[in-house]
Amino acid sequence: MTTIAADxxxxxxxxxxxxxxxxxxxxxVLADISYATVAPAAQRHPYRVINVxxxxxxxxxxxxxxxxxxxxxxxxxxxxxxxxxxFEQIKLDLxxxxxxxxxxxxxxxxDMAGAGRTHQGPGDVALLDTLPGWTVxxxxxxxxxxxxxxxxxxxxxRVYLRLSAQANAEPQPETGGFRVLRRGRAGVVLAVGxxxxxxxxxxxxxxxxxxxxxxxxxxxxxxxxAAALTADRPDVVVVEPYLAGTSAHLVADALADVPHRQRGLxxxxxxxxxxxxxxxxxxxAHGLDAPGVAAAVRAFLRLD
Numbered sequence: 001m002t003t004i005a006a007d008x009x010x011x012x013x014x015x016x017x018x019x020x021x022x023x024x025x026x027x028x029v030l031a032d033i034s035y036a037t038v039a040p041a042a043q044r045h046p047y048r049v050i051n052v053x054x055x056x057x058x059x060x061x062x063x064x065x066x067x068x069x070x071x072x073x074x075x076x077x078x079x080x081x082x083x084x085x086x087f088e089q090i091k092l093d094l095x096x097x098x099x100x101x102x103x104x105x106x107x108x109x110x111d112m113a114g115a116g117r118t119h120q121g122p123g124d125v126a127l128l129d130t131l132p133g134w135t136v137x138x139x140x141x142x143x144x145x146x147x148x149x150x151x152x153x154x155x156x157x158r159v160y161l162r163l164s165a166q167a168n169a170e171p172q173p174e175t176g177g178f179r180v181l182r183r184g185r186a187g188v189v190l191a192v193g194x195x196x197x198x199x200x201x202x203x204x205x206x207x208x209x210x211x212x213x214x215x216x217x218x219x220x221x222x223x224x225x226a227a228a229l230t231a232d233r234p235d236v237v238v239v240e241p242y243l244a245g246t247s248a249h250l251v252a253d254a255l256a257d258v259p260h261r262q263r264g265l266x267x268x269x270x271x272x273x274x275x276x277x278x279x280x281x282x283x284x285a286h287g288l289d290a291p292g293v294a295a296a297v298r299a300f301l302r303l304d
Contacts, residue, residue: 008163009034009106011142015149016074016104017041020048025072026153031059033077034106060086063101064093072100072153078107079121079162087127095131100157104149108164108194109242109267110282117274122267125216126246128160135159136217138193138241141171144214160217164241166194166279172212178223184208187235187301188227192216192247195239195288202294206303216240216247221254234258237297240266241288263300265293 013034020026020041027048028038035042035051042049048071052058056077063073075082082105083090094101109122128134135157139145145163152159172179178190181200184207191199192213203210209227213220228234234255238247244266251262268286275281283289287296298304 006142007165008139008142008145008167009165010037011146012076012104012106012149012161012163013037015146016076016153019150019153020045023072023153024048025070027063027066027071027073029059029063029066029073029075031056031077031081033081056081057086057089060089060101061093064089064097064099067094067099067101067156068097072102072156074102074104074153076104076106078112078119079105079109079124080119082121083124083127083160084121090128091131094158095133100155100159102149102152102159102161104161104163106163106165108162108166110279111165113279113282114276116276117272122242124162125160125240125242129217129246129249133158134217135215136162137215138162139214140168140193140196140212142167143171147174148214162193162242164194166241168194168197172196172214177220178211178213178227180209180223180227181212182208182210183230184210185232186303187231187233187237188224189237189239189297190224190247192238192240194241195293198288198290198293199239201290203297206294206297206301208297208301219247219250219254221250224251224254225258228255228258228260233301234260235301236260236262237300238262238264238266239288239293240264243267244269244286261300263296265296 066073112119137148190211245264
């Protein structure tokens with residue numbers, strides 16, 4: 001795992017600022033967060049860069065109104081303020097109205113560990129799973145974030161782009177599904193977004209197939225199934241940078257007719273960490289650092 005100088009958040013802000021120049025249908029809606037960075041774009045497009053202040057529910061409702069008027073809104077802030085706090089507006093003003101938007105969060109589950117629990121959002125993807133029709137991207141590198149954003153901007157659908165300060169050393173090419181990075185016989189380990197480098201490190205000496213996902217919704221059931229059925233045992237470990245087990249129901253659906261075991265690694269559900277620390281401390285506490293992932297995979301797949 002590496003932290004990139006030109007991180008995902010800055011890549012997003014630079015990319016969307018340029019896109020505003022090229023596409024008159026785009027509008028960027030903010031709740032103070034990152035407004036200073038896009039101020040030059042706001043000067044060029046004062047009616048299409050909208051800062052509602054610290055009013056996250058209004059931010060989503062404004063996006064819904066823009067979409068109903070034929071615009072393509074891009075909405076940005078930290079995950080707790082983008083998905084959790086205004087969830088009712090997402091449900092009603094986007095889903096229920098049948099309109100789309102591109103929601104772009106930055107901060108992941110605990111990038112801003114020093115800000116405390118208010119700025120942590122490990123439940124965002126699980127919460128969006130309660131609503132139909134969302135595409136969810138979890139890029140593992142700034143270049144992946146740029147590509148996924150540019151692909152989402154021309155549409156009218158509902159897209160969630162989850163950015164993190166943690167990143168893999170290299171971007172992965174687009175495949176349209178889960179990418180096979182290593183093949184083995186003892187089971188399948190699916191690494192989501194920024195989890196890839198540590199999963200590769202953790203499984204370097206293990207006879208397992210490693211898959212990579214930068215897009216998790218829709219879930220590539222066919223890709224997972226193909227990988228699982230070529231192993232000696234169709235057992236699956238999903239390593240996600242949000243709540244552990246978020247994708248468990250989709251793994252179960254993909255292998256509904258295949259006897260299998262599965263384990264979800266992610267942010268632990270059984271306790272709430274009350275220490276601040278730095279993201280690496282939280283990784284270790286949740287077992288999401290390379291040693292923690294290695295121990296869990298070895299134990300679950302009975303490789304000790």
